[in-house]
Amino acid sequence: MVVYLVGAGPGDPDLITVKGIKALKKADVVVYDRLANDEILDYTKNAELIYVGKKSGEHYKKQDEINQILVDQAKTHDVVVRLKGGDPFVFGRGGEEMLTLLENGIDVEFIPGVTSAIGVPTSAGLPVTHRGVATSLTVVTGHEDPTKPNKQVKWNFNSDTLVILMGVGLLKKNIKEIMKHKDPKTPVCVIENGTMSDQKIITGTLEDITNNDINTPAIVIVGQVVDVLKESLLKKAEING
Numbered sequence: 001m002v003v004y005l006v007g008a009g010p011g012d013p014d015l016i017t018v019k020g021i022k023a024l025k026k027a028d029v030v031v032y033d034r035l036a037n038d039e040i041l042d043y044t045k046n047a048e049l050i051y052v053g054k055k056s057g058e059h060y061k062k063q064d065e066i067n068q069i070l071v072d073q074a075k076t077h078d079v080v081v082r083l084k085g086g087d088p089f090v091f092g093r094g095g096e097e098m099l100t101l102l103e104n105g106i107d108v109e110f111i112p113g114v115t116s117a118i119g120v121p122t123s124a125g126l127p128v129t130h131r132g133v134a135t136s137l138t139v140v141t142g143h144e145d146p147t148k149p150n151k152q153v154k155w156n157f158n159s160d161t162l163v164i165l166m167g168v169g170l171l172k173k174n175i176k177e178i179m180k181h182k183d184p185k186t187p188v189c190v191i192e193n194g195t196m197s198d199q200k201i202i203t204g205t206l207e208d209i210t211n212n213d214i215n216t217p218a219i220v221i222v223g224q225v226v227d228v229l230k231e232s233l234l235k236k237a238e239i240n241g
């Protein structure tokens with residue numbers, strides 16, 4: 001018995017790795033999330049499919065229940081794939097799943113995925129680092145677990161680029177905090193449904209970005225690299241007429 005912890009990539013089904021596809025092809029069971037594009041499941045061959053996705057705020061399955069499902073499936077099947085959106089270890093609780101499985105004597109193999117934190121901006125033509133503009137990058141959650149006794153996110157990051165995941169619900173509140181440490185005119189970009197056909201790019205600054213209607217899933221990028229995106233969009237438009 002083995003569980004492959006597989007990153008499905010940020011949405012576009014072509015962004016899963018070849019190694020991820022190979023694991024899906026030999027899976028007896030696939031335990032998957034909402035963010036993984038369903039088309040990716042077509043790579044399986046007669047595997048049993050178990051959906052354990054969660055919606056923002058309302059948990060379809062609690063993490064403990066998911067952990068138990070993984071343990072139970074691993075004990076009764078040769079190959080289990082745990083398919084997670086983006087990369088399994090970037091805000092995906094993949095680390096907890098890995099430790100639970102190992103504590104239960106179950107072997108785990110790790111197959112990284114294209115994380116939305118980098119893959120979504122890259123797919124849009126936004127380099128998260130750029131020579132002369134940004135030499136450092138922070139990826140942070142915009143929705144730190146409210147039950148945590150001591151909050152770890154202080155919003156006083158001094159890296160050039162800030163990428164916020166799960167950042168829509170508390171965007172106004174978090175931007176207020178960021179503006180205590182960064183110029184309100186700092187460029188901001190929001191990318192909704194990144195890498196998908198209905199992708200939407202919204203640009204602005206810290207002081208005006210929340211005037212827009214923003215829907216999930218979305219990532220928020222703060223920093224001068226947003227101006228590089230604007231330049232790339234203009235140049236692309238010139239080329240493509």
Ligand SMILES: C[S@@+](CC[C@H](N)C(=O)[O-])C[C@H]1O[C@@H](n2cnc3c(N)ncnc32)[C@H](O)[C@@H]1O
Pocket residue numbers: 010011035084085086087088089090091092114115116117120164165166167191192193194195196216217218219
């Ligand atoms: C629970 S986190 C999981 C992140 C995932 N493990 C990864 O590496 O991309 C979910 C968040 O990822 C971001 N996200 C995932 N897919 C996205 C997409 N296609 N477009 C924009 N943001 C996305 C959103 O911020 C969303 O709230």
